[in-house]
Amino acid sequence: MSPRELLIAHTILQGFDAQYGRFLDITAGAQQRFEQAEWQAVQQAMKARIHLYDHHVGLVAHQLRILNDVAQWDGAFWLRVKHHYETLLPEYPRPEIAESFFNSVFCRLQGHSHLHPERLFIFSSQPVSSVPQALRPLSRAYCAQQGWHQVLHHVLNDLPLRLPWQDRARDIGWIVRHLQEQFSPAQLHHATLDVASELFYRNKTAWIVARLQLRDRMVPFLLPIQRDEDGRLWIDTCLTDSNDASIVFGFARAYFMVYAPVPAALVAWLQPILPGKTTAERYMAIGCQKHGKTECYREYLHYLAHSDEAFTLAPGVRGMVMLVFTLPGFDRVFKVIKDRFAPQKEVTEAQVRDCYRLVKEHDRVGRMADTQEFEHFALPRDRIPPSLLAEFRRDIPQKIDVRDDVVIIRHLWLERRMQPLNLWLTAATPDQRQHAIAEYGDAICQLAAANIFPGDMLFKNFGMTRHGRVVFYDYDEIRPMTDLVFRDVPPARYEEQELQAEPWYSVGPDDVFPETFRYALCSEPASGKLLQALHPQLFDPGWWRAVQARIRAGHIEEVMAWRTAQRFCVRYATVAA
Numbered sequence: 001m002s003p004r005e006l007l008i009a010h011t012i013l014q015g016f017d018a019q020y021g022r023f024l025d026i027t028a029g030a031q032q033r034f035e036q037a038e039w040q041a042v043q044q045a046m047k048a049r050i051h052l053y054d055h056h057v058g059l060v061a062h063q064l065r066i067l068n069d070v071a072q073w074d075g076a077f078w079l080r081v082k083h084h085y086e087t088l089l090p091e092y093p094r095p096e097i098a099e100s101f102f103n104s105v106f107c108r109l110q111g112h113s114h115l116h117p118e119r120l121f122i123f124s125s126q127p128v129s130s131v132p133q134a135l136r137p138l139s140r141a142y143c144a145q146q147g148w149h150q151v152l153h154h155v156l157n158d159l160p161l162r163l164p165w166q167d168r169a170r171d172i173g174w175i176v177r178h179l180q181e182q183f184s185p186a187q188l189h190h191a192t193l194d195v196a197s198e199l200f201y202r203n204k205t206a207w208i209v210a211r212l213q214l215r216d217r218m219v220p221f222l223l224p225i226q227r228d229e230d231g232r233l234w235i236d237t238c239l240t241d242s243n244d245a246s247i248v249f250g251f252a253r254a255y256f257m258v259y260a261p262v263p264a265a266l267v268a269w270l271q272p273i274l275p276g277k278t279t280a281e282r283y284m285a286i287g288c289q290k291h292g293k294t295e296c297y298r299e300y301l302h303y304l305a306h307s308d309e310a311f312t313l314a315p316g317v318r319g320m321v322m323l324v325f326t327l328p329g330f331d332r333v334f335k336v337i338k339d340r341f342a343p344q345k346e347v348t349e350a351q352v353r354d355c356y357r358l359v360k361e362h363d364r365v366g367r368m369a370d371t372q373e374f375e376h377f378a379l380p381r382d383r384i385p386p387s388l389l390a391e392f393r394r395d396i397p398q399k400i401d402v403r404d405d406v407v408i409i410r411h412l413w414l415e416r417r418m419q420p421l422n423l424w425l426t427a428a429t430p431d432q433r434q435h436a437i438a439e440y441g442d443a444i445c446q447l448a449a450a451n452i453f454p455g456d457m458l459f460k461n462f463g464m465t466r467h468g469r470v471v472f473y474d475y476d477e478i479r480p481m482t483d484l485v486f487r488d489v490p491p492a493r494y495e496e497q498e499l500q501a502e503p504w505y506s507v508g509p510d511d512v513f514p515e516t517f518r519y520a521l522c523s524e525p526a527s528g529k530l531l532q533a534l535h536p537q538l539f540d541p542g543w544w545r546a547v548q549a550r551i552r553a554g555h556i557e558e559v560m561a562w563r564t565a566q567r568f569c570v571r572y573a574t575v576a577a
């Protein structure tokens with residue numbers, strides 16, 4: 001093997017080492033940021049960690065260009081580099097992500113039009129069943145036979161946090177009470193608690209993540225640790241239901257900061273308590289989002305290989321900016337920016353991409369779906385019915401390359417598929433409608449508190465998840481709250497003015513008139529009445545200005561990933577007092 005291929009393989013792996021080293025450094029800072037309540041720094045660290053990957057891919061690509069003239073690299077050359085790279089991976093703690101990094105460097109140098117599976121790791125070279133050994137124990141086991149108060153006392157004692165507790169005995173008492181409500185004495189007596197050695201940090205919360213092994217099954221055991229203004233700790237709830245855990249680890253939230261030098265081991269450890277989450281989703285949840293994307297693509301290929309479904313337009317109102325399609329049984333949608341937008345849309349393609357990027361890096365507060373961006377995405381042509389191909393030719397002709405066996409789409413996003421809220425409401429019972437409208441209003445409030453104004457707030461732009469949560473997915477009109485001017489509608493000078501189709505007052509490009517939201521959001525009486533009753537603040541300019549003022553003052557709101565009704569203070573505090 002030529003020394004040049006060897007050198008190149010080593011250079012790529014060293015580049016990945018450098019990237020992951022920085023990734024771990026930023027992650028390791030999470031404890032200090034939490035303890036010192038550096039909430040602005042938490043947000044910056046989150047963004048910086050996401051940027052690292054592309055930055056390091058760029059550095060390595062630059063180095064390789066210096067080492068060798070890329071124009072001379074042919075397929076055989078890459079095959080030799082890849083072969084050597086593979087020989088470096090056994091014993092390496094992160095082989096699967098190293099493969100993704102190789103793919104990224106390859107694409108940066110060769111473009112996305114040479115994606116031959118043999119030249120890069122579309123499929124992993126690692127044996128399917130092999131999970132690398134963690135360098136340190138991933139978890140600590142506590143046996144319940146010593147008594148739950150004792151166990152929890154040890155668990156909290158063993159934490160690395162250096163802050164005092166508000167009232168540790170109270171919190172332990174509440175956790176035990178929760179366990180007694182959920183499980184029988186016999187179940188609790190024979191249980192084992194397997195607590196992750198590292199805390200999972202996100203926003204203002206440090207999570208204890210554990211697996212509660214009962215005799216017949218394993219359930220999650222999650223404790224969100226909070227920090228008060230005086231720097232004292234308390235635990236707000238205990239979650240032992242896998243649906244609740246799934247929401248905590250959901251696709252609509254920022255990635256966790258959890259120190260994982262061997263991510264595959266942690267992803268495997270999490271599997272039994274997140275049975276509904278795919279490998280891709282678990283990698284993303286712990287911040288390895290680029291590898292999550294590789295896994296997401298593998299899941300797509302796997303789905304195609306195990307079904308004969310045809311692609312179809314996604315149900316719902318068609319987008320003016322996006323062409324959205326799916327596979328009927330697949331849980332993701334494919335979103336492509338149209339070549340031309342409807343005339344009422346004033347955005348450009350570059351602005352749409354910026355909005356999607358903003359969401360990727362922003363705290364999604366459980367209300368905006370994460371997306372994975374792909375270039376040169378291949379769809380088997382025999383799965384595209386003529387009617388859909390005709391839609392492609394009409395809406396995205398410049399983005400497609402139709403070949404004999406595949407249709408290549410130059411750029412698209414994959415996003416979790418939800419049920420569009422407008423469709424969901426048409427079939428909802430009164431109780432379901434009430435729940436959905438309450439959720440919808442909460443979503444807007446939480447987005448606003450996180451400095452996101454959704455722009456277009458119609459129900460069709462929100463989806464209902466399988467856990468009954470309302471999540472926003474149409475990003476082309478989002479704006480930072482702080483860029484906008486929330487105005488009262490000026491009184492009309494004459495009665496006739498109010499009847500005119502056009503506003504009688506001037507409207508600047510950043511002006512928003514919350515009172516007018518009624519016209520669009522409340523036109524359908526059943527939902528409209530509910531929305532005005534449950535969330536009247538949405539129509540009040542003063543409320544929007546107050547949210548804006550809090551953001552400007554540097555306040556960062558904590559959006560709980562659990563329901564108010566699950567909080568210990570709501571369930572037990574009055575009784576305890």
Ligand SMILES: Nc1ncnc2c1ncn2[C@@H]1O[C@H](COP(=O)(O)OP(=O)(O)OP(=O)(O)O)[C@@H](O)[C@H]1O
Nearest residue numbers: 314315316317319320321322324416417418420474
């Ligand atoms: N994640 C999703 N799950 C299910 N359906 C979706 C999803 N994203 C989009 N859709 C469907 O595709 C349609 C268009 O998507 P989207 O709202 O993102 O496009 P758009 O062109 O930006 O829309 P608009 O015209 O409102 O700006 C939605 O109304 C919905 O029916």
